[in-house]
Amino acid sequence: MDLSYWTFAVARDDLARTTLVSGDLPAPAEGEAVLRVDRVGLTANNITYAVLGDAMRYWEFFPPAPRGLDPSWGLPPVWGFADVVASSVPGVIEGRRFYGYLPPAAFLVVRPARVDQAGFHDAAAHRAALPSPYNSYRSTAGDPAYRHDQEDLAILLRPLFFTSFMLADYLADNAYFGASVLAFSSASAKTAFAAAMELHGRGPRLVGLTSPANVAFTRSLGCYDAVLPYAEVASLGADPTLYLDFSGTPGLRASVRDHLGAGLVRDIAVGLTNQVPNVDAADELFFAPTQMRKRRHDWGRAELDRRFAEAWHRFAPEAAARLEIQVGAGPKALRDAWLDVLAGRVPPATGRIIQL
Structure with missing residues (x-):
């Protein structure tokens, strides 16, 4: 051929x-x-x-x-x-x-x-x-976000980081829907930890949920206030929690919902590492272009590009090291x-x- x-x-x-x-x-x-x-x-x-x-x-x-x-x-x-x-x-x-x-x-x-x-x-x-x-x-x-020596980083992470950047902005724009804790599934996934890096230190406590094999790596990222293996979902506590689902795994979502009960203020599906996701069970599916359109209206294209480039240049060296x-x-x-x-x-x- x-x-x-x-x-x-x-x-x-x-x-x-x-x-x-x-x-x-x-x-x-x-x-x-x-x-x-x-x-x-x-x-x-x-x-x-x-x-x-x-x-x-x-x-x-x-x-x-x-x-x-x-x-x-x-x-x-x-x-x-x-x-x-x-x-x-x-x-x-x-x-x-x-x-x-x-x-x-x-x-x-x-x-x-x-x-x-x-x-x-x-x-x-x-x-x-x-x-x-x-x-x-x-x-x-x-x-403004382009650098020749960062092409591979841009290929791998810029689309994910765009979602992460807009997700962090969306949550802040909505005062985190009243949550004091943000819980991330698939916390070792690039979209998840990029969002966590944007959100770290901005108010809510960040908790990463991940598989036992990825706990050490996820903790090494330094962007989560706590990292738990999936079996320890019950350690989340009772504070108002927003669940950011990057996996789409039905069993994990059920465990989070059962444990948090009325303390779950919102369940947002973001990325889907599971191939048979139960997106319909979430309160919403986050779609980055929707928030991007809002910010282009709020800020204008040039300002959105400037803010994205500034955030990307903060994130890229951290990502490259890992x-x-x-x-x-x-x-x-x-x-x-x-x-x-x-x-x-x-x-x-x-x-x-x-x-x-």
């Missing part, structure tokens, strides 16, 4: 079943540009996109049909960097590098709109009704990384990058 211009896909009803298909590099039509996907990452966040592919419409960003696949297959979105290799759009210049939401494939055809020095928005018809933040591509030349980055090459390495993350074989202190 010629894998020069390939696409990786997973079976929507069995995420462990995968395929690689080859194709031709398309020429851009009028108003289009072709991005060559260069470097991407895989984390539990990408599994979440697949688990919630139907409910949150993640499967719709990169339809399988144009790549010769039937609808039983899906392209789980990844984050990373891509370079413009062909363009018929003024301002979107060949050789320019962009960060954004990408297919697990060799290329992406976009229809750039709202082009400026910061980047562009993909105005492709099939993405028009999808959440706007995922359609934005940031130019490395115009991004993260081991493993780099693979090519589509087969992408498949291997997908299966490892899906099966839970990647330790919380490890990040998987694929150079394509």
